Amino acid sequence: MAKITFIEFSGTAHEVDASNGMSVMESAVKNMVPGIDADCGGACACATCHVYVEPDWLEAVGERNEMEEDMLDFAFDVRDNSRLSCQIKVSDALDGLVVKVPEKQF
Template identity: 70%
Template sequence: MTKINFIEFNGVEHSVDVDDGNTVMEAAIKNNVPGIDADCGGATACATCHVYVDPAWAEKTGEAEEMEKDMLDFAFDVEDNSRLSCCIKVSSELDGLTVRLPEKQF
């Protein structure tokens, strides 16, 4: 199990454990973390699982692929550390990963 920390826009923190191989989006949905909509269920097709990766973790989560970058065009308040959480795969390397959630996913 790998620990992922979500910080809602209002500051409320959620720390969840998830099996490796899940995505960060699935970690949120399976643990009822509010603030991740995931309309399309993880198809990189809707941009409603937008998160900000804590800069300390940016290197380990890697860079967004082209399709994810394109899809981020449909999110709001996109920053350099913006990612779609359905595109970040959980592995033991990411144990303790912290992501912040935007004000809303639209």
């Protein structure tokens, strides 16, 4: 179990409970967090679940995988802390994770 906080572009925060093994994207969709579109449903095929991981959490979250790196080419305003939330698996180690949602998934 982990508590994950999504901060919308407007600054509104949403704290959700996520079970281990699910993806961060799924925890957002399940709790109807605005701004995580996840058009492809988690197949790492669309880049519409783009998030910015808060710097303190980058290490715990780990590195992008190769497929995700390719997919991020389809996102806008990609930064060093950009991740596709469908590729981050929830675990106890991510309890307290904070991610920011971009202004627009496109």
